[in-house]
Amino acid sequence: MTQQIDSDGRLRHLLTLDGLPRQTLCHLLDRAGQIRDAAMGRINRRQVLAGSSVCTLFFEPSTRTRSSFQVAAQRLGADVLNFDASTSSTRKGETARDTLKNLEAMGVRCFIVRHSDNGAVHDLAAVAGEGTTLINAGDGRSAHPTQGLLDALTLRQAKGADFSCLKILMVGDVRHSRVARSDLHALRTLGAGEIRVCGPASLLPEDDTLAGCVVGDDFEQMLQGVDAVMMLRLQRERMEEGLISSLEDYHRDYGLTAERLRLAARDAVVLHPGPVNRGVEITDEVADGPQSLILRQVSNGVAIRMAVLETLMT
Template sequence: MTKRDLQLDEHGRLRHFLTIEGLNRALLESIMDTAESFASVTEQTVKKVPLLRGKTIVNLFFETSTRTRTTFELAAKRLSADVLTVNIATSATTKGESLLDTIRNIEAMHVDMFVVRHAHSGAAHFIARHVAPHISVINAGDGRHAHPTQAMLDVFTIRKHKPDFGKLTVAIVGDVLHSRVARSEIHALRTLGVREIRVVGPRTLIPSDIETLGVRIHHDLDTGLREADVIIMLRLQRERMSGGFIPSAHEYYARFGLTAARLTLAKPDAMVMHPGPINRGVEMESRVADGSQSVILQQVTHGIAIRMAVMSMAMQHDSGERPA
């Protein structure tokens, strides 16, 4: 079964949302269009729509993540779903229960969706292959593999400001090696027809096979930023590093930190993005993070609409009969 086949039902609608890879442009645009229809919900006095009333969504976060977890919770609640967040640190998995046993036990409570974040690549795919037919699985980040809703909220943010993807040069800067966000963004940007995608960083933080994804590699930040329309800065993931990937945070900032001076090398209206959390003074200076070209807080806001879109679309799949 291909990644596409696992994610879509027989009518080509989302059943699971596990990765951008294998999905076509029309589906990505449909997710963004649906998110657009939800964007106004946050401005209403009552910030809810009844689409998923009576549905139960379970957040299974095996890794900590305040931003992603809270935006998924808000998105589910704004769709009127019941939300259960499982504290994995105190759950049965720490007592020796297998991942599949945990899923089976929660599944027996007649839930409708799992939102899964896990340190191991492929965990969301594994769960999707074993859940009951009526249950959807959303990948909220797995290992170094994928973070598809983050990629979608980023391209949605880009489209808000620069809707013609075919004219854009996008620079993805930093720790590409350990970034599941970068991989998902490259797949999304390519599918949407971005003219040029650059990955910029030290040789130790750029995967050796990244060129096969259709990107251009730059090991000099100034060159990588020149005439860019969009700059996506990545978090330096020191918790995933087990060796000397960089001499020091200070040295990294000197060579690859985004300063106001370096930002002038990009287009005058270039957007600055970051999936968060930001290490200020390491990945970028505060003047840039808080400056007029930064859309970082917009990304957070758009994350709610994108996750509402993905969850509502996945709940419409052709699931067959629910078990008694």
């Protein structure tokens, strides 16, 4: 079996959506839908993980993901330890592995890990003790599986469970985006009818990440008739690296405006993983408009992360 699924077919870690069985992925989506009231604090489920300890082991900054996991764990009744690498012994040279093993020795059995290095969470999972579970909260450019799940859940709520009839457009910096990779894994597993990817060549990957996708750089052409538009955050350092000429030029060519959105299907929806660079990837009118599901994604993030924690820890 894979590193994240044990010999009994049980999910032990959540490291990536790549290769995750459709049945497992759909179970997580179904469970998140069932417990959404609890995720919003309307139903008490604090007995589920009472007495368990969860650590958010973040070696990179985060707002939405870290806060969402913390809320999810607390609403299931777990004790949450927030690890901040900037104030920890990692500044004294302690390795991520030693940090993990020391926290394991304190009785922590679930680690939610964000790291800047590709594959870092897989490496930690390989040395984790029996009964310890790891959740990848974003590693390098590799994967952000719970973001892929919450985006899939948001789309399913808006468009139904049959993805085979959907045309979905992803726009922006796919090359450097772990969110894009996990979204693509989820969309393929769920059988999306057509996946389009649009962006400047400098921000598109040169490997097989986009296999099976319709790829182009003409945003308005790619928007024609799509059912969902998934905008990606433009990391501003790409301008410093010379991969784009300016933020203004990027917005001119790839910014989603109300006028451009009218080229999509009449009932098209808009997603964005955040943080949103308003006036760069998307205008205020679209981000705050009736077709935007951005805040729905945020609330779904709590439900998905509750479903993942519950599945892994019970």
